[in-house]
Each structure stands twice: as structure tokens, then as C-alpha cells.
Amino acid sequence: MIGLVVSAIVSSASAIAGAESHPNIVFFLIDDLGYADCGFNGGNEIRTPNIDQLAASGAVIESHYVQPVCSPTRAALMTGRYATRTGVYTIVTPHAKWGLPLNERTLASALKDAGYETAITGKWHLGEFDRAYVPTSRGFDHQYGHYFGALDYFTHMRDQSHDWYRDGKELKEEGYTTHLLAKEACKLISERDKSKRLFLYVPFNGVHSPFQVPEKYTEPYGHLQGNRRTLAGMLAAVDEAIGQIVGALDAAGIRDNTLIVFSSDNGGPRPGVNSPLRDYKASVYEGGVRAAAFATWPGKIPSGIRVRQPMHIIDWYPTLIKLAGGSLNQANPIDGLDIWPMLTQGAPSPHEAILSVQSPERAAVRMGDWKLIMNPIESAVAKKVPSNGKGKAKKAARSKSQEPADKDRALSLNYALYNLASDPSESKDLAAMESTKLAAMKQQLLKMMAGAVPLGNKL
Numbered sequence: 001m002i003g004l005v006v007s008a009i010v011s012s013a014s015a016i017a018g019a020e021s022h023p024n025i026v027f028f029l030i031d032d033l034g035y036a037d038c039g040f041n042g043g044n045e046i047r048t049p050n051i052d053q054l055a056a057s058g059a060v061i062e063s064h065y066v067q068p069v070c071s072p073t074r075a076a077l078m079t080g081r082y083a084t085r086t087g088v089y090t091i092v093t094p095h096a097k098w099g100l101p102l103n104e105r106t107l108a109s110a111l112k113d114a115g116y117e118t119a120i121t122g123k124w125h126l127g128e129f130d131r132a133y134v135p136t137s138r139g140f141d142h143q144y145g146h147y148f149g150a151l152d153y154f155t156h157m158r159d160q161s162h163d164w165y166r167d168g169k170e171l172k173e174e175g176y177t178t179h180l181l182a183k184e185a186c187k188l189i190s191e192r193d194k195s196k197r198l199f200l201y202v203p204f205n206g207v208h209s210p211f212q213v214p215e216k217y218t219e220p221y222g223h224l225q226g227n228r229r230t231l232a233g234m235l236a237a238v239d240e241a242i243g244q245i246v247g248a249l250d251a252a253g254i255r256d257n258t259l260i261v262f263s264s265d266n267g268g269p270r271p272g273v274n275s276p277l278r279d280y281k282a283s284v285y286e287g288g289v290r291a292a293a294f295a296t297w298p299g300k301i302p303s304g305i306r307v308r309q310p311m312h313i314i315d316w317y318p319t320l321i322k323l324a325g326g327s328l329n330q331a332n333p334i335d336g337l338d339i340w341p342m343l344t345q346g347a348p349s350p351h352e353a354i355l356s357v358q359s360p361e362r363a364a365v366r367m368g369d370w371k372l373i374m375n376p377i378e379s380a381v382a383k384k385v386p387s388n389g390k391g392k393a394k395k396a397a398r399s400k401s402q403e404p405a406d407k408d409r410a411l412s413l414n415y416a417l418y419n420l421a422s423d424p425s426e427s428k429d430l431a432a433m434e435s436t437k438l439a440a441m442k443q444q445l446l447k448m449m450a451g452a453v454p455l456g457n458k459l
Contacts, residue, residue: 022325023297024198024258025111026245027316029077030238031070031123031149031208033292034268036275037235041292043273045224046232050243054260057303058296059343063310065366066266068288068358069281070149071125073265073313074203078106078126078138080317080336083357084452090359092127094148094161099127100138105330107317108139108199114326117196121145121184122203136168140201143167144184146177151205153177153212176214178206178234182241186248197324198254202245203265207234207272228271256298259323261316264291278426284364284373285426289356301343309349310366315339353444360452361413365445369421372441377414415442 035041038048040055067073067083075081075088078100083089092099100106108118119142120135127133128147135143146156146163153176156164164171173180185202192198209227217233224232242262249255267274267288269281279285291313295301314336318328322338335355341347357363361376417431417438431438 022114022197023300023323024200024249024254025116025320025324026198026200026202026249026258026260027077028242028260028262029074029122029201029203030262030264030292031203031205032266032268032272032281033207033235033264034272034274035264035277035287035290035292036273037207037231037268038292040294042275045221045228045273046235047220048235048239050239050246051262054242054246054262054296055294057298058260058294058301058305060306061293061295061311061343062306062308063366064263064291064293065289065310065312065354065356066263066291067313068266068283068356070123070208070265074125075100075104076312076314077316078108079104079332080107080314080334081332082314082335082355082448084355084360084449085332085335087453087455088126089357089455091149092125094158094163095129096127097129099129099133102132104332106139107320108135108201110139110317110321110326110330111199111324112139112141114321114324115196116199116324117141117193118199118201119143119185119188120201120203121181121188122201123147123149123205124203125149131168134168142188144171145181145203146205149205150209151177152210153205176237178204178237178241181205182244185241185245189245189248189252189254192252199320199324204238204241206238206241207231209269213237226271231271259295259297259300259320261293261295263293263313266291276425282358284356284358284362284375286371286420286424289364295343307343309342309347310351310354311339311342311349312336312351312354315350353448355445355448357449357452359455360449363445363449365441365448366420367441367444369419370437370441371418371420371426372438372445373416373418373426374442374445375414375416377412417441 037043037046039052040060069091071092072083072088075086112118118140120140122145124135124147144166148158148163151158151163211227211230213233217236218229221229221232249258266281274287277287277290279287281288317336318334319338319340321328337350354366364373415431416429417434418426
């Protein structure tokens with residue numbers, strides 16, 4: 001009996017010690033941030049002191065891959081699965097009759113099951129047409145913010161729809177959205193359930209268009225013009241908000257046991273800056289799918305380092321669940337891999353290959369320093385003109401403007417190969433010179449794309 005009691009005490013003590021080692025998690029997702037807009041990634045036009053200080057306290061991830069546009073990145077983060085599995089290749093538009101499939105387990109659900117209090121303050125963008133798709137039905141204890149993208153920062157309207165909610169109920173209040181999201185996040189930290197760890201997901205709508213910000217934020221940027229100046233002010237407001245949220249962690253005494261992750265949801269569109277990367281948002285070139293990102297946890301992630309090994313946002317799903325002491329046992333296979341040794345011990349990337357996918361016909365794969373891009377090429381192919389039964393073709397009675405009606409669109413695939421170590425701007429296609437490498441990477445890409453959910457298969 002005494003042995004049983006001692007065993008129970010030891011077991012209980014071990015459980016408590018284990019729980020104490022699990023971090024609070026704050027995940028900042030910045031909307032449409034350019035790769036080189038922040039100081040920590042080479043930006044020199046916009047001052048981001050709070051973000052840069054956080055980045056310096058941890059590991060900057062130089063090759064942090066996301067999806068070309070926002071909803072697919074959010075789906076990848078929430079599930080640890082590529083778009084080829086979930087079918088979320090594109091943006092979920094307001095009131096669209098689809099969203100992140102209901103058979104997908106979410107990161108919030110997994111962390112909630114692990115004993116975490118879970119909250120989202122910001123943009124969901126994974127479906128809202130039915131209550132089953134909203135955040136409070138997908139694992140979040142608390143929800144505050146908006147369901148769509150591109151809402152007005154002051155009126156909270158998207159087209160003719162008011163888009164501002166708390167816990168799934170429409171909320172009418174005034175204020176600049178970045179300010180409101182920061183205030184709510186700070187409140188959640190202060191009023192959290194102290195018997196639990198906190199998972200706080202803060203997907204700001206800044207710095208996505210429309211380009212709007214209180215005038216005081218643009219005053220230091222008189223040397224910039226047009227939307228670039230406004231974007232600078234919007235990013236300055238996001239930086240201020242992040243500083244406030246980190247300050248709330250300090251005030252609550254939990255900063256030292258909080259893992260903070262920062263990422264953009266896709267490459268920046270103009271007027272964002274992605275240099276030296278090629279192209280912008282909505283592209284599978286590096287400028288569309290490589291995000292400005294870092295992770296910091298005092299005493300756990302070395303400070304002041306830059307990690308060059310590649311990873312994908314799907315990797316946060318297994319990594320965070322494992323750090324939280326949660327379970328990775330689930331029905332759907334997980335594409336993400338544990339990148340904790342890569343961040344903390346200098347280990348190589350756990351990936352043999354990383355997939356970037358925009359559609360089943362437009363994708364890219366990175367293997368080491370090499371990247372292969374697959375793009376569709378459409379060409380018009382004339383249909384066979386039916387015979388009149390006497391061996392002669394019927395004359396088509398149509399005008400030139402009607403001519404394309406008798407043609408099909410033939411789809412073929414074009415491949416381009418780049419070495420990112422020597423050519424990060426993807427300016428020199430090596431496909432014709434590296435036939436062996438091209439063949440191997442085509443085989444890998446087609447393997448990863450096999451069985452992809454068709455585009456348009458929404459639910």
C-alpha cells in the first residue's frame with residue numbers, strides 16, 4: 001500500500017513537472033507582409049523595433065515556406081497538411097459554401113485536448129457560412145475579430161457585410177482593427193485561466209489592403225509615396241501592437257515560458273518588398289511562398305541565430321503539439337515534421353523535399369538548394385471538323401470572332417529548375433543544363449502531387 005502511495009506521488013510530481021515544461025504559445029501571423037519589409041530581414045525603410053527585438057532574441061528562419069495566398073496558409077498551419085490533402089488551394093471568399101473540411105483536426109483542437117486554453121484574435125478565413133466552420137467550433141475557446149479578408153480597418157465592413165465578432169456573435173464597436181486585436185490579446189493574457197497553458201493565435205489583418213491607418217503612423221514616412229507610405233504606417237501599427245502583447249506577457253510573468261512564433265501568411269504583394277526573392281503573392285516563386293519568420297523562447301531557442309535550413313508552416317502543427325505534450329495520433333496523415341531540433345540544436349531540415357502548391361497543375365518542390373517549378377501552359381487546339389458523310393468536311397459558318405468556340409484548350413506542363421544557393425532570385429533556369437537533376441526532381445514532385453484533391457473539391 002505504501003509503495004502504491006509513493007508511486008502515485010512520484011507519478012503526480014512527474015506530471016506536474018512535465019506540465020510546467022510545456023510553453024504558452026503565441027503565434028503572430030501577419031497578413032501580406034513582404035519578406036524584406038522588417039528590419040530583421042534587411043528592411044531599412046520601415047521601423048519595426050519591437051518585431052526586430054523579438055527576432056534578435058531567437059532564431060530567424062530564412063527559408064520558412066508558406067502558401068501563395070492566405071486561406072491555404074491558414075489551413076496548412078491549422079492541420080499540418082498540404083493543400084493537396086485539404087483541398088484549400090485558394091481564398092475562402094465571404095459567404096462561400098465551403099471552408100476547411102470538417103474532418104480535419106485543427107491545431108487548436110489538439111492543444112485544447114492537451115489542456116490548453118485556446119484563443120484567436122484576428123482573421124480566421126477558413127469558412128463561416130455554417131456554425132460548424134467557425135473558430136469556436138474548431139477548437140478555440142475564445143474568438144475575437146473577423147472571418148473574411150480585406151475588411152475596412154475602421155468600419156469593419158467587407159463589401160456589404162459587417163465582419164466583426166466575439167465568440168461567434170456579431171459585435172458592433174469602433175476602433176482601428178490592429179488596435180482592437182492587440183487590446184483583446186492583452187486582455188486574454190491578463191484574464192487567462194492560470195491553471196492552464198495558453199495558445200494565443202493572433203492573425204492580424206494588417207498589412208493587407210485596403211491601405212488604411214491613422215495619420216500619426218504615416219507621419220515619420222514622408223519620404224515614401226502613395227500606398228508604400230500607408231503600408232509603412234500600417235506595419236508600424238502592427239509593430240506597436242506586438243510590443244503591447246509582449247508587454248502583457250511580461251506583466252503576467254509568463255514571458256520566459258512562452259514560445260512566440262512570427263510569420264507572414266504569404267509573400268508580400270506590391271507595394272511590399274520581397275527582395276532578393278522573385279515575384280510576389282499568388283506565385284510559387286520564392287517571393288510568393290517564402291515568409292519573413294522567426295521563433296523565440298528564452299533559454300530554449302538560442303538567441304541571435306539565423307536558420308538557413310528550410311521548413312514549411314505545416315511543421316508547426318506536430319512541433320507545437322509535441323511541445324505541448326499533446327497527441328499526434330489522428331485519422332488524417334500529417335505532412336509536417338518536428339523542426340524543434342533544427343531550431344534549437346542546429347540539426348538539418350527533417351524534410352527531404354518541401355512542396356509549395358497553388359493548384360494541382362501549379363506547384364514547386366525544394367530539395368536541398370534545388371527548386372523545381374511546374375507551371376501549366378495552355379494552348380488552343382482545333383477540334384476535328386465533322387464530316388458531311390461524303391468524305392468532305394463541312395464548312396464552318398461562323399465569323400472570326402466565333403472561331404475559338406470550335407477549339408479546345410490543351411494543357412501541358414512546363415518545368416523550370418533553379419539553384420537557390422547561387423541564385424536566390426530564380427533568374428537562371430537550369431533545366432536544360434541539369435537533365436539528371438531535373439528528372440529526379442520531377443519524379444519527386446509528381447510523387448508528392450499524386451492523389452492531390454482536385455481543384456474545386458470544396459467540401
